Amino acid sequence: MxxxxxxxxxxxxxxxxxxxxxxxxxxxxxxxxxxxxxxxxxxxxxxxxxxxxxxxxxxxxxxxxxxxxxxxxxxxxxxxxxxxxxxxxxxxxxxxxxxxxxxxxxxxxxxxxxxxxxxxxxFYSRPFESRVGAVVSQQSRVIGNREELDRDYEALLEKMRPDPEAVRRPENWGGxxxxxxxxxxxxxxxxxxxxxxxxxxxxxxxxxxxxxx
Ligand SMILES: Cc1cc2nc3c(=O)[nH]c(=O)nc-3n(C[C@H](O)[C@H](O)[C@H](O)COP(=O)(O)O)c2cc1C
Structure with missing residues (x-):
């Protein structure tokens, strides 16, 4: 081309x-x-x-x-x-x-x-899943593999599902x-x-x- x-x-x-x-x-x-x-x-x-x-x-x-x-x-x-x-x-x-x-x-x-x-x-206007994602992501850090990320996300999702309001904004996440x-x-x-x-x-x-x- x-x-x-x-x-x-x-x-x-x-x-x-x-x-x-x-x-x-x-x-x-x-x-x-x-x-x-x-x-x-x-x-x-x-x-x-x-x-x-x-x-x-x-x-x-x-x-x-x-x-x-x-x-x-x-x-x-x-x-x-x-x-x-x-x-x-x-x-x-x-x-x-x-x-x-x-x-x-x-x-x-x-x-x-x-x-x-x-x-x-x-932060608290975002959907539950996005808030969990923001907590799990150590943005820009090197990680071992995709599975590690998925595992951490699923574990936190399950843990917080009964009380979604308890997913707090990480100190290092903001505008x-x-x-x-x-x-x-x-x-x-x-x-x-x-x-x-x-x-x-x-x-x-x-x-x-x-x-x-
Ligand atoms: C359409 C689109 C929207 C994005 N929006 C955001 C955003 O609002 N905030 C953010 O941190 N990253 C966003 N990203 C991801 C960033 O481009 C980038 O991958 C990430 O912030 C890490 O950048 P850094 O390592 O230079 O800090 C977006 C990516 C795309 C393609």
Whole structure:
């Protein structure tokens, strides 16, 4: 297969300064709503990049679980690779790609852990099985084999089934809030002349700029 010949011309839409407005987080919420309405699979899936101690970026998908007060929220294990990297360096980037809408949104910013109470609120809203899974998973640790994981999960599931409320949130499981300092909206256009509108936070105010494709 000759992958260099795969080519899509983007003709669906365009992006003007007027549409983007002056507040990128309000505009992001609009695009996110359109991605959800368009029936995109996992519209809240975003690539999160963090930086290792050696300075090597590392990227994985996590799910957006809230967009409020200009901040983006996700949940994970604080002792995972990403959690440890974020403890060492809170700088991160987030990226959404919604191919059916020919759109990409790219964020740069900083994260901080949310409070235990806030993490509790989300943890206890999750299904019993997911809560048990979060307790059993030592995310990003090397394990012997799949059977070991299944055995631990089944054992805890059986033990807790009579009293599901007793599955407590592990101390090392919780949320992060991402505070953006830059947001770029990309709308695919014909002939590779895409629309790119970037916002940068300068002295607490959003500055809007158009970038060359
Ligand atoms: C669609 C999708 C959604 C995911 N959502 C999450 C999530 O919300 N939180 C999370 O910790 N991992 C999530 N993962 C798993 C991560 O991509 C990753 O494997 C895991 O967090 C371990 O990453 P780390 O070792 O870099 O810390 C998701 C993966 C996919 C493909």
């Amino acid at each position: 000759n992958i260099s010949s795969i080519r899509t011309d983007y003709v669906r839409s365009s992006l003007s300064e007027d549409e983007a407005g002056g507040n990128p987080m309000q505009f992001f919420d609009r695009w996110l709503g359109e991605a959800i309405s368009a029936g995109i699979i996992e519209p809240t899936a975003m690539a999160l990049s963090t930086i290792s101690e050696a300075g090597i970026p590392s990227t994985r998908i996590v799910l957006l679980k809230g967009s409020e007060n200009g901040k983006l929220r996700f949940y994970t294990n604080y002792d995972s690779d990403k959690g440890r990297q974020l403890t060492g360096n809170p700088a991160a980037s987030l990226l959404f790609f919604w191919p059916q809408l020919e759109r990409q949104v790219r964020f740069g910013g900083y994260v901080h852990q949310i409070s235990g109470d806030e993490s509790d609120a989300y 992060y809030e991402f505070d953006p300092v830059s947001v770029e909206f990309w709308q695919g256009r014909a002939s590779r002349l895409h629309d790119r509108i970037r916002f940068r936070k300068v002295a607490g105010e959003w500055v809007r700029e158009r970038l060359s494709p």
